[in-house]
Amino acid sequence: MAFKVEGKIALITGAAAGIGLQYANELLKHGLKGVTIVDFDAKKGAETVQKLNNQYGRKVAIFIQTDVTKTAELKHAFGEANDTWKSLDIVINNAGVMKDSAWEMEVALNCNAVTTGSLLALEYMGKHNGGKGGIVVNIASILGLQELSGCPIYVGTKHFVLGMTRSFGQPYFYNMTGVKFLTMCPGVTNTPLISDASKFALGNFEGLGELLAKELASLPDQEPENVARGMYTLITRGENGSVWVCEGGKPIYEVEIPDRRTLKKN
Template identity: 40%
Template sequence: MNVAAEKVALISGGGAGIGLQYAKELLRNGLRAVTLVDINKVNGENALKEISEEFGGDQVMFVKADVTDKEQYEEAFKQTVDKFKNLDIVINNAGVMNDAIWERQISVNLVGTIHGCILALENYLPKYKTESEGIIVNVSSVSGLEKFQAFPIYAATKRAVIGLTRAWGKEQHYWRTKVRLLALCPGVTDTPLLRECLERNLGPAYQDIMKGNIPHLNVQSAEDVALSLIYVLNNGKNGSVWVSEHGESPYEVGMPSRHQLRRT
C-alpha cells in the first residue's frame, strides 16, 4: 500500500530541513503534487527550484505564510485546491526551537499546529480529498516524550502536539470527517534547528546542559525521518504516536491512561 500515490500534500515549514525532505520522499512515492508553506521566502523559493529540477515544476508550489496567522495559513490551503483541485495530506511541520523567544515558539509550534488541524480537519480535507480518507501528520519530537531539561518550553509545545493528535484522533472525529491523525516524533536530527540550538535557549545554564548532552547524541539525517514518514502514513492507526530516531525504522509509542500510571 502507498497512500501517497496520486495524492496532494501541503507541508508547513517545507522550505528546508525535514520539511523539504518530506516533500521529496512523498514525490518519490508517487505523490501527485505538493505545496510548500514557509515564512522564509528565500528558503521556499530555493526549495521550489530544487524540487522542480528533480520532479518537474507542475508538481510543486510555494506559498509564503506565517502559520501563526490563520488567514495567511488558509491562503496556502486555498491556493492548493485552486491549483491542484485536491488536498489529501497536511503535514504540520513548521517549528521553532528557541526558548529565548518562547512566546513566538509557542505560537509557531502549538498555535500554528492548531490552525493547520482546524483548517484541514474542519474545512479542506473532508471536501477536497481525492479518495475516501484524508491524513494529518503533526510533527512533534522525542522531547515531547521525555524530560528535555535544556529546552523545557520547547518540550512543552511538543508534548501539547501529541495531546492534540490523540484527542482529534479519536473515532468520533474520524467518523464525521474521514481524516486520520498521526503524530511523528523525530529524534535528534541534523537540521538548522539543531546546529543553531546552543544560542537559542534561556541562558548560560541551559547552554551548559545542552553542551553536556551533545557528546551523547545519536544524530540522524533528515532523509531518515522522511523515510519514517512514508512508513507511518502507510501503517499508522488514527491517533497513533510514532518515534523516528537513530536512523532506524520508526516505532509506535503506547500512551497509557492516567489510571495505568497511578502509583500505588
C-alpha cells in the first residue's frame, strides 16, 4: 500500500544543509505538514527553518540544535518535536560523516546515532507503545553495497546501517510496531562530505587520500535534489525492509540482496 506524505510530520537529522535539507524541501512540496530539523549547526539550522517557513507562508519547520551522538540530546529532540507537532510519522536518520581520520567520531555518528534514532522512532511511532506506526529511513550509501580502499571504516559504517535497517525491516518488528524500515543508498553526491573526503583519509597510509579522491571521482555524481526526489519515491512506494540506490542523477531503484546461500564460491 502506498504511503501518503500529505499531512504527515517528519523528523530529519543533519538537515540544516545539503541532502538533508533537500529531503525536507521535497517532502514539503508534496504536502508534508511539518518537519523538525535536527542538526548541530545552530546558525544554519535557524536560517533553514526561517527560509522554509517564509517559503511556505506558515509554520512548517522547527529547528532543534542537537549533537546526535549524545543520546540525551537526541532524546530531547524527539520529545520536543513530539510536543510541538503532537505527532510523528516519518524519521530520516540522515546525519553522517566521511572522516576515517576521526574514525571513533565517525562510528559514533554513522552507527551509534542511527541506532539511537531508530530506537527512538520505534518508541514514538510504534503501535506497541501507543503510536500509530510510521516510516524510518536510514541513510547508508552505495558504499554499503561494495568495498572501497580509500575509506574502509566509512564503508564499514554504511554496511552496518544496511544490515541493521534490513533486520528491523523484518515482519517480526513490523507486525508489532507498524513501523516500516527502509534503506537509502545515495551514490556520490555533490556535497562537502564528498568534496572534502580526501582531506580526512585514515592516517599513516601514504597516498590514501589521493586514492580516495580518485576512487570517488570514478563514480557517477549527482546533485542533492536528485537524491531528494528519490527519497519521495522510496517513502511512498518502498516495501518494508527494502533497499534503494540513487546515483548518477538517474531515478532511484530498488536492489535485491541475494541470499548468502546462493553465493558459495565453487
